[in-house]
Amino acid sequence: MSAPSLETARHPERLRRVVIEPLSRVEGHGKVTLLLDEHGQVEQARLHIVEFRAFEKFIQGRPYWEVPVMVQRLCGICPVSHHLAACKALDQVVGATLTPTAEKIRRLMHYGQILQSHALHFFHLSSPDLLFGFDSDIARRNIVGVAAEYPDIARQGVLLRRYGQEVIRHTAGKRIHGTGSVPGGVNKSLTHDERDVLLADAYQMIAWSRDAVRLVRRLFEQNLELYRRFATFPTSTLNLVRADGALDLYHGGLRARDASGHTLFDHADYDHYWERIAEDVKAWSYMKFPYLKALGGDAGWYRVGPLTRVTQCDFIPTPLAERERRDFLAFDDGRAAVATLGFHWARMIEMLHAAEAIKDLLHDDDLFGTDLMAGGRREARGVGVLEAPRGTLIHHYRVDEHDQVVRANLIVATTHNNQAMNVAIREVARRYLDGRQLTEGLLNHIEVAVRAFDPCLSCATHAVGRMPLSVDLVEPDGRVVDTLRRG
Amino acid sequence: MPSRPGSVLVLAVGNPSRGDDAVGPLLAERLVAAGLPGVEVLIDFQLQVEHALDLEHRERVVFVDACVDADAPVVVRRVFAGGHFAHTSHALAPAQVLDTYRRVTGREPPPAWLLGVRAERFALGDGLSPAATHGCDAAWPRLVELCTR
Numbered sequence: 144m145s146a147p148s149l150e151t152a153r154h155p156e157r158l159r160r161v162v163i164e165p166l167s168r169v170e171g172h173g174k175v176t177l178l179l180d181e182h183g184q185v186e187q188a189r190l191h192i193v194e195f196r197a198f199e200k201f202i203q204g205r206p207y208w209e210v211p212v213m214v215q216r217l218c219g220i221c222p223v224s225h226h227l228a229a230c231k232a233l234d235q236v237v238g239a240t241l242t243p244t245a246e247k248i249r250r251l252m253h254y255g256q257i258l259q260s261h262a263l264h265f266f267h268l269s270s271p272d273l274l275f276g277f278d279s280d281i282a283r284r285n286i287v288g289v290a291a292e293y294p295d296i297a298r299q300g301v302l303l304r305r306y307g308q309e310v311i312r313h314t315a316g317k318r319i320h321g322t323g324s325v326p327g328g329v330n331k332s333l334t335h336d337e338r339d340v341l342l343a344d345a346y347q348m349i350a351w352s353r354d355a356v357r358l359v360r361r362l363f364e365q366n367l368e369l370y371r372r373f374a375t376f377p378t379s380t381l382n383l384v385r386a387d388g389a390l391d392l393y394h395g396g397l398r399a400r401d402a403s404g405h406t407l408f409d410h411a412d413y414d415h416y417w418e419r420i421a422e423d424v425k426a427w428s429y430m431k432f433p434y435l436k437a438l439g440g441d442a443g444w445y446r447v448g449p450l451t452r453v454t455q456c457d458f459i460p461t462p463l464a465e466r467e468r469r470d471f472l473a474f475d476d477g478r479a480a481v482a483t484l485g486f487h488w489a490r491m492i493e494m495l496h497a498a499e500a501i502k503d504l505l506h507d508d509d510l511f512g513t514d515l516m517a518g519g520r521r522e523a524r525g526v527g528v529l530e531a532p533r534g535t536l537i538h539h540y541r542v543d544e545h546d547q548v549v550r551a552n553l554i555v556a557t558t559h560n561n562q563a564m565n566v567a568i569r570e571v572a573r574r575y576l577d578g579r580q581l582t583e584g585l586l587n588h589i590e591v592a593v594r595a596f597d598p599c600l601s602c603a604t605h606a607v608g609r610m611p612l613s614v615d616l617v618e619p620d621g622r623v624v625d626t627l628r629r630g
Numbered sequence: 631m632p633s634r635p636g637s638v639l640v641l642a643v644g645n646p647s648r649g650d651d652a653v654g655p656l657l658a659e660r661l662v663a664a665g666l667p668g669v670e671v672l673i674d675f676q677l678q679v680e681h682a683l684d685l686e687h688r689e690r691v692v693f694v695d696a697c698v699d700a701d702a703p704v705v706v707r708r709v710f711a712g713g714h715f716a717h718t719s720h721a722l723a724p725a726q727v728l729d730t731y732r733r734v735t736g737r738e739p740p741p742a743w744l745l746g747v748r749a750e751r752f753a754l755g756d757g758l759s760p761a762a763t764h765g766c767d768a769a770w771p772r773l774v775e776l777c778t779r
Binding site: 220222 | 645646647648672673674675676678679680682683721730733734754755
């Protein structure tokens with residue numbers, strides 16, 4: 144499939160420019176630019192990443208054993224995902240096959256991360272749009288508004304998030320900058336007291352997660368036409384699956400399918416991911432554009448993340464989440480499973496799966512084991528891949544004989560989804576903005592499309608005084624004719 | 631919940647690897663080393679909704695953060711529940727954490743202050759700017775005062 148139009152206008156110098164910067168409720172520094180002709184028709188729409196992160200340079204030259212801690216500073220939202228992906232890559236460098244205790248502690252940590260990240264995204268970032276409407280009163284369209292009108296939902300979101308953080312704290316050693324996972328294993332197992340504390344709330348988390356899945360379903364049912372069509376487009380997909388085809392967020396082989404559902408490769412060893420995936424660059428964005436080599440640079444873009452994982456796995460290996468997955472796939476003759484807003488439904492199914500997986504792991508006595516570390520023949524290269532909350536995360540390191548990292552390559556979920564997000568905003572621009580007077584509510588439609596992917600565009604910089612949103616409408620001669628501001 | 635929370639909570643925010651964003655964690659580490667009685671210190675990259683639950687049973691809360699709109703090297707502001715939630719990204723402002731506490735618990739949050747250190751650069755791998763280094767030194771006695779008043 145080739146990318147739709149609206150990526151590049153033929154005569155941009157003649158067009159009006161609208162800039163949405165920064166995107167609100169999106170992590171990091173992103174902006175959207177729209178170029179409009181004299182009739183208000185959208186001629187070009189682009190999602191830009193305006194910060195160059197230089198991840199790889201940050202890591203080069205460091206001793207490899209520092210990397211699992213250092214990479215957590217790349218992202219304040221999913222540090223555990225970077226922590227674990229780095230460890231998986233460096234397991235290969237130290238030649239380790241994990242002990243059962245080490246693998247299960249890491250899995251527990253990972254599912255805690257999935258739970259807390261999905262809870263934050265749905266309850267705090269997306270539910271205001273979904274519960275009140277994309278162009279509802281902006282003064283109400285926020286988490287305070289949700290808390291006022293849906294107090295139980297807001298409270299559950301906070302407590303689900305907190306529970307995931309507690310799972311992380313008990314497995315990683317502390318809430319942030321955890322050191323629990325190390326190349327070759329883990330440095331602590333779980334105590335019985337820690338298990339009991341977590342288990343005491345595990346069933347409540349499952350119940351609330353299940354309620355959240357049902358809530359998204361009701362939202363679809365109440366506004367079916369909007370949810371079916373909004374920012375929806377055909378796309379190829381990429382995700383990890385377990386050897387038996389099950390959803391597995393910690394480990395597996397790569398599966399890719401084209402937009403018609405034809406499997407391009409399955410259970411592919413991620414150790415040589417570069418034989419399957421290449422990265423393109425475009426002059427207007429710092430973020431690369433990965434593509435599936437089997438389809439080529441123009442047609443090979445794809446989508447990762449919850450919607451891909453839930454629809455492209457063969458089954459979910461926990462019963463409640465599997466039942467919800469089947470309902471999701473069957474709903475509206477399968478249309479929800481290909482809709483961009485289906486991300487939210489799939490995300491809540493994964494949150495339910497994470498809650499169930501945590502409960503199951505807490506009943507596994509391997510968590511209390513003392514055999515924590517493994518080793519083997521030292522290697523110069525390691526690749527670690529897992530399914531982070533936002534999608535497939537790749538860490539790739541080369542380590543020299545002095546134990547220093549000499550090369551690093553990271554492909555994060557938001558990079559995988561770069562082109563898909565661009566296509567989403569073009570669909571929205573074409574459907575909702577063409578020829579209309581721009582309002583904050585209409586422009587929020589663009590943000591709703593981006594937020595469905597839950598992008599993490601930049602990482603872990605936060606300072607007081609940095610969150611305004613301004614939209615400037617600029618004539619071709621640079622004259623600002625209209626300004627819309629939040630904040 | 632912590633089993634024995636201090637009566638004063640210091641919530642320091644920032645990423646130690648991003649230039650002046652490190653001022654919160656640096657001041658927090660100094661505070662931990664000082665070992666002031668009745669003071670608990672939490673460090674995180676960003677403020678999030680669950681931090682509202684850390685406010686339980688506190689007499690006072692002090693947020694410590696880098697500040698890009700400060701009109702002095704160090705600013706101390708009283709913080710009240712509220713804030714412009716519509717502009718949030720994945721991170722909350724201190725006022726929003728207080729408001730989340732009020733919404734979740736149904737009670738008024740403890741009195742809170744923001745100690746801000748003027749900051750200017752945030753690139754990954756950067757060290758502290760001279761201005762932020764100076765600001766940290768100037769902020770230290772203010773932080774101790776806020777914790778012990």
